[in-house]
Amino acid sequence: MTPFMRSNRAVSKADIDEATALKEVSVGTSQVMNYLTQQAGGYHNVGFTHKDLYNALQRGKAKEIVDGDVNALIAYFDYKKHDDPGFFVTYSVDESGALHNLIWSDSTSRSDYICFSDVIAFDTTYKDNLNGRPIMPIVGVNHHHNTIVFATAIIAYETSQSFEWVLQNFLEAMMKKSPISVVTYGDRAMQRAIKSVIPSAKHRLCSWHISCNAQANIGDPKFTAVFSKCMVSWWTTDEFDIQWHSVVLEFNVEKHPWVIEKGNTRHL
Structure with missing residues (x-):
């Protein structure tokens, strides 16, 4: 596992150039990673992970953002602040002046949060936005069981530092009021950020994402059907463990890597 320690992982310029060329002809990042892995003679020889490659490509995209794009975006939000005095927006730039992270929330969303802040949910799986960056809607549910958006963030990279920045500024927008529970899709970097910024919050995984992954x-x-039913049923911890073991044996998947990983991480 030594090659995959963070200190030993790096995406070379040659790999970035080749990946960029493939991306320009609409090859997906996963397919690019598979191609580079095959070229290197296997996953253990490639020297970096899928997320390392994704972040390296994102750094290249960030450099392409020109001042005019950033100025136009900030000008739009300045206009929104004049139109809505309760509009909140803040952003950060990198050392070259390129837009790094961004979060905004209007007065209605901020008022909604005061009333319905017990549970919030994050999802960074949306990529179709500003220069392909992850967009992170921060949502909740109101008394009509409708989804409501509390804030929206666009981040440079899916790292603990970026997520911490979002959480800190989200709390700033919401008068430092912390949620009771946070639902995510299981990103480890997000998990670390939640523990750092909102240590009192209970972290839960999105059952829909888990079912899709199953x-x-x-x-x-x-x-998937039996597993999903098991997951959303009302069990004590001991009852769930018994039921989980029963399902795993029934479908003969006790040695499957995904099942083992989920079993080991069922307690966040």
């Missing part, structure tokens, strides 16, 4: 990894709709 189907993607196991590939058996019957397992």
Whole structure:
């Protein structure tokens, strides 16, 4: 595992150039990673992870953002602040002056948060936005069981530092009021950021994402259905462990890497 310690991982300029060329002809990042892995003779020889490659490509995109783009965006938000005195926006730039992280929330969203802040949810799986960066809607549920947006962030990279920046500024926008529970899709960097910035909050995983991952990894709709039912049922910890063990044995997946990983991380 030594090659995959953070200190030993790096994406070379040659790999970045090749990946960039492939991306320009609409090859997805996962396919690029598979190609580079095959070229290197296997995953253990490539020298970096999928997320390392993604972040390296994002750094290249950030350099392409010109001052005019940033100025236009900030000018728009300045206009919004005049139109809505309760509009909140803040952003950061990198050493070259390129837009780094950004978060905003209007007065209605901030008022909603005061009333419905018990549980908030994050999802950075949306990539179709400003220069392909992850967009992170921060949402909740109101008394009509409707989804409401508390704030929206655009981040440079999916790192603990970026997530911490978002959480700190989100709390600043919401008068330092912390949520009771936070729901995410399981990103480890986000998990570390939550523990750092909102240590009192209970962290929970999104059941929908887990069910999707179960189907993607196991590939058996019957397992996914039984697993999902097990996951959302009202069990004590001991009852859940018994039921989990029963489901795993029933479908003969006790040695599957995804099942082992989920079993080991069921307690956040």
